[in-house]
Amino acid sequence: MAGSRLPQQLFLQGVAAAFLFAFASLYTQIPGLYGAEGVLPARRTLRPRGQGRWRQLWEAPTLLWEAPLLGLDTAQGLELLSLLGALLALGALLLRPLRHLLAFLLLWAAYRSACQVGQVFLYFQWDSLLLESGFLAVLVAPLWRPPHRKQAKAxxxxxxxxxxxxxxxxLFFRLMFASGVVKLTSRCPTWWGLTALTYHYETQCLPTPAAWYAHHLPLWLHRLSVVATFLIEVAVPPLFFAPIRRLRLAAFYSQVLLQMLIIITGNYNFFNLLTLVLSTALLDDAHLAGHSRRRRTPASCSKTLLDSLALMLELGVYGLLAYGTVCLFGLEVDWEKHSVESRTTFTFHQFSQWLKxxxxxxxxxxxxxxxxxxxxxxxxxxxxxxxxxxxxxxxxxxxxxxxxxxxxxxxxxxxxxxxxxxxxxxxxxxxxxxxxxxxxxxxxxxxxxxxxxxxGGRPEVVLEGSYDGRQWTEVEFMYKPGNMSRPPPIVTPHQPRLDWQMWFAALGPHTQSPWFTSLVHRLLQGKEPVIRLIQNEPARYPFHQHPPTYLRAQRYKYWFSQPGEQRRWWRRQWVEEFFPSVSLGDPTLDSLLWQFGLQDKSPPRARNSTNSLAQSLHWVREQLLPLDPPTLLWGLLAAVVVIKIFQALWGHRPARPSQLAPREEKPQLSPKKDSGSARKQATPSPQSSSPRSGASRRRK
Structure with a gap:
């Protein structure tokens, strides 16, 4: 494989960008998720067990054990870690000297610390992927930089x-190959029937407006897209290790195509960005520099033979992939309907034997x-x-x-x-x-x-509040589907973790999502940090002046609207009651809180108002509070792009005349035979540069 210094730099920058978005997105949600008045207070996850300090750190690896030494509680320590992590990631993204082993080690340790107390809201595969990618960045990042690259190499x-x-x-191979295989090992009838994408666009957690249009594509194109997904995720990944460079590049562009289509149709935070970052491992310096690796020298017979064999092998691989796809999925062109018919021609037993x-x-x-x-x-x-x-x-x-x-x-x-x-x-x-x-x-x-x-329809939980128990008002979330006339939002790279968990909660009874009981309890108490998870502007929350007396939740099924329906993106149908009507002091609510261990047995410690660090964190929070989280992250992204453009322009600016090296002139020796005069004329002036002085000495 050719040199990979440029891909390594792209990888380090991409991991830094993923850390930046992850920390910034998490920071905006800490008070509502993990604060003392949050859904799942983080302080309950760190209870000293009477073990030694290092033993405790090894079993529960988080830097938040040291938060009390700074006069901070666990949630405040998490805010400090998120802010410092975002700043360090921003620096590593913009400044090459900060793409250092220690910098990425600190980023990994900070995010691992957050995941230790993150509970169910940080149990996503992309959080695990970021941790593994961040640790690999620790190994890839240099510990020291030679003063001169060429001298270092020589x-x-x-x-x-x-x-x-x-x-x-x-890692990229394991991610893609496993993602393709589990679709078939799960025996999901939609994947085996090639109809999964007819449901995916409207049932994914947070679709984009483009998902509505993708959902209404022809059925045959959806089926063909599933075939392409299996091809890209199962058959192509082994080519990541191909000895032929063009095969690796073809695998790279196929993966990029898949990830870009996912980004367009779904809000998956930093996950697809991180996947694209991993794909840089298939690139090399020659490809990124935009020129061919072949030298402009006459090729020998052996070189020509090797190139011919490589080309034949490459064409053979493409032909085998095409033939296998046609046979395994029964692809046939229907010229009358202008479509491509497809079906799965192998059985689960055959696939299991192949996988073994x-x-x-x-x-x-x-x-x-x-x-x-x-x-x-x-x-x-x-x-x-x-x-x-x-x-x-x-x-x-x-x-x-x-x-x-x-x-x-x-x-x-x-x-x-x-x-x-x-x-x-x-x-x-x-x-x-x-x-x-x-x-x-x-x-x-x-x-x-x-x-x-x-x-059979997208399950969705809708919260409802009331003051008298008779007239109910729906509580609309900022991001998840609710209002049928509101278009799906674009929130990438932000991940609203409460909205994501609401999607998982709708898949089963509320007892499988204990945090939902705590959410209802906090809303009945009127806790502002939790309300801001639902509506960043409290005025849009229907009970912003006074908390509701009663709360309940209903389960609906949502579908995308048909093209003929105007001013509507969704249509829905009521299914059942998801959570019973409760109020503060209700025995049902108290019983659920006690059952799930969500009642605070000990009140939180009073915050030290004189702590300057805590005051600084509070001041930063107050300054950023009016900003909508996606706006904040898009602003960071725009700032990074602008700074990168200026860095590129500054790095390629033309040199000033004063910065140009003086043209070297050969010393003119006098034709006289006077050796002293000749030496005097050949002696360089004090203003001469060192290369010119060296040339004069060599001539002498």
Missing amino acids: AWGLPHEDLPFWLVRW TVTLPTMWLGAASLAWELLTALWRWTQVRGCFPKLIAASELCIVGTTTVAMFIVSLVPYSYVEPESHSRLWTGAHRLFDTVGHLQLTSSYGLFRRMTGV
């Missing part, structure tokens, strides 16, 4: 610099690719000149190589979850190593869109 050498970046490619056959070989494929990277790094080490530089390079290669191999072995355990027999046959040492570091979330299992929900 004298010191960096034989290990591509090894950690290979782990990014392996390929799971372990894909692990060996990853091991072989890693072995090639290790051999390449070892060969680069042999090119290092000098004993001391060679010794330093050897120590770095041993440390980085051992870490890379260990991370690969640990990742095999969650990857093997896609096939139970392969999981049981995996080396026991890998299981022991994974059990040792599993609580740090260095690696995780993935599998997106396992089953398609909402086949």
Whole structure:
């Protein structure tokens, strides 16, 4: 594989951007989610157990254990971590010196600390993906930078610099391959019937306006899109390790196409951005620089033969993919209807047998690719000149190589979850190593869109409040579907975590979502931080002047409106009561709070109003409070783009005449035979540059 310094820089910048959006989005929701008056106060998750300090930190890895030392409670410490994480991520995104190992280690530790107290609101796969990508960024980021790149490459050498970046490619493979496989192993009839996308656009958590238009595409195109999804997620990922560069680039652009379509039709916060960031592991410096790797020299016969063989192999791979897709999904062109018919021609048993056959070989494929990277790094080490530089390079290669191999072995355990027999046959040492570091979330299992929900209609929970128990008013959320005349919003890269959990709550009874009882309790108490999760402007909340006396929740089924219906994006039908009507002091409510352990047995400690750090956090919160979270994140994104443009323009500005090096002129020696006169004329003036002085001395 060609050099990957530019892709590594793109990867580090992309991870920094993902951390920026994740921290900034979380910061806006901390008081309502984790504050003392929030839905799930974070202080209840950190209870000292009488263990030693380091033992406690190892079992519950979070920096928030140290918040009391700063005079802060857990929620305030989480706010401080989020602010500092966002600022550090912004700096790493804009300034190359901050793309340092220690910077990404701090970002990973801060987000791991937040996930430790985040409870159900931070249990998403993209949070795990960000933690794993952030830890890989720690390994990819340099610990030190040589003063001059060319001198470093020639004298010191960096034989290990591509090894950690290979782990990014392996993570990208595991993410995409597992996401494609679980759709079929789940036995979901919509995936097997190729009809999943006829439901996906309207039943996903937070659709965009484009999802309405995608939903009304022809049925045959939806089915063909499912076939393309299986092709991109199951058949293409093994090409990530292909020795032919064009195959890897073709795999890269297919993944980019899939992620861009998801971004257009759904609000998935920083997840798709992070997936695109992982895809940079398939690129190389030559492709990003915009020129071919081939040199303009006459090709030898052996080189021409190798190129011809590579081209034949490449065409053979494309032909095999096309033939397999046509046969496995029965693709036929209907010229009369101007459509492409498709159907699944294999059975679940056949797919299970195929998965048993390929799971372990894909692990060996990853091991072989890693072995090639290790051999390449070892060969680069042999090119290092000098004993001391060679010794330093050897120590770095041993440390980085051992870490890379260990991370690969640990990742095999969650990857093997896609096939139970392969999981049981995996080396026991890998299981022991994974059990040792599993609580740090260095690696995780993935599998997106396992089953398609909402086949009979999108389930949606609608809160209703009342003062007298007879006239009920709906409580409308900012982002999730509610008002049938309001278009779906665009909130990416913000993730409204309460709205997301409302989507999951609608899939089952309210007892499966204990936090919902706490939400009802806080709204009956009229807690402003929780109200701001529902409406950022309290005036839009129907009970902003006085909390409702009664609250209840109804379950509806929502569908996208038909093209003929004007001024309506949704249509709905009532299904059943989701949560009974309750009020403060109601035995039903108190019983549920006690059952789920949501009653505060001890009141929160009084905040120290004289703490300058707490006052500073409160002041920052007050300044940012009027801003809508998506507006805040879009503002950050716009600021980053503007600064990047200025950096690009400043970096490519033409040099001033005074900055140009003076043209070197050869000293003119006098034709006289007087050697002293000749030496005097050949002597450079004090204003001459050092290269000119060197040339004069060499001529002398």
